Amino acid sequence: MATTNKYMNIFQELSGEIKQGIYEPNSLLPSEHELCERFETSRETIRKALTLLSQNGFIQKMQGKGSLVLDVSKMTFPVSGLVSFKELQQSLGKNITTTVHKLELTEAEDWLSPQLECDKESLVWEIVRVRTIDGERVILDKDWLLQSSVPSLTEEVCSDSIYAHLEHHLGLNISYAKKEITVELATDEDRALLDLDGYSHIVLVRNYVHLEDTTIFQYTESRHRLDKFKFVDFARRRK
Incomplete structure (x- = not known):
């Protein structure tokens, strides 16, 4: 997987899991460290994917807590x-x-x-x-x-x-x-x-x-x- 596309693929996979309810509203995504291990990539790549999730309304980054999953059920x-x-x-x-x-x-x-x-x-x-x-x-x-x-x-x-x-x-x-x-x-x-x-x-x-x-x-x-x-x-x- 090309580095330039990897964060986009991670974004698509995580956003899909949020829409499927694998990560429920008001729950936290795994930590950046856990996501690095899961996707076998750098923290910089994970942060790019999380930024896209935030910009598209899937998560809210909470300082000191992590990434809070937002309710996207009506975003059709x-x-x-x-x-x-x-x-x-x-x-x-x-x-x-x-x-x-x-x-x-x-x-x-x-x-x-x-x-x-x-x-x-x-x-x-x-x-x-x-x-x-x-x-x-x-x-x-x-x-x-x-x-x-x-x-x-x-x-x-x-x-x-x-x-x-x-x-x-x-x-x-x-x-x-x-x-x-x-x-x-x-x-x-x-x-x-x-x-x-x-x-x-x-x-x-x-x-x-x-x-x-x-x-x-x-x-x-x-x-x-x-x-x-x-x-x-x-x-x-x-x-």
């Missing part, structure tokens, strides 16, 4: 942060599948060009994907990405992880996103592609995603069945 779908659905799927630990309904290269329309700050003639990838969680179709993700930033896309990439493709294969540096959350009437498309279970409204999360040079390259509408997700943020004051 974070609004803050910028993660791919595949990364989120790994943290949710549920049976999730992705179905690609559309992958098409088209020109930006009148309504879309302001979202992506581009000309109406600009070529844009349009992707429509449905997320099925534990047998129910509850999320409709609609993405538009500028071809000038993303020259190639395949259905295989879209069904797996677009962000992994962008970062690892195209070398793009995805930096930040502006998000807007509203509750809106379900559309005919929502009713056709989702199992709305009688709900007439959906939760709509709009994302405007920027690269490191501040260029916007992606606009996303993530449409959720009302009863399936509670949006929770964890905020830590930085001094």
Whole structure:
């Protein structure tokens, strides 16, 4: 295991154990010394992993006591942060599948060009994907990405992880996103592609995603069945 990735793997393993209840809320994680022995690594690597746990709301470091486990049972779908659905799927630990309904290269329309700050003639990838969680179709993700930033896309990439493709294969540096959350009437498309279970409204999360040079390259509408997700943020004051 590469040293640069080891603390991330330790973070993922410990956060998974916290979510599974192996370490219960208000209990203490093993000491740094015990974690060093368990993972056969240095104290510096363990401290990096613990810092990530703290930053993501899994633990509270208590001086002289250790790392107190926080209650993460309600942290099901974070609004803050910028993660791919595949990364989120790994943290949710549920049976999730992705179905690609559309992958098409088209020109930006009148309504879309302001979202992506581009000309109406600009070529844009349009992707429509449905997320099925534990047998129910509850999320409709609609993405538009500028071809000038993303020259190639395949259905295989879209069904797996677009962000992994962008970062690892195209070398793009995805930096930040502006998000807007509203509750809106379900559309005919929502009713056709989702199992709305009688709900007439959906939760709509709009994302405007920027690269490191501040260029916007992606606009996303993530449409959720009302009863399936509670949006929770964890905020830590930085001094």
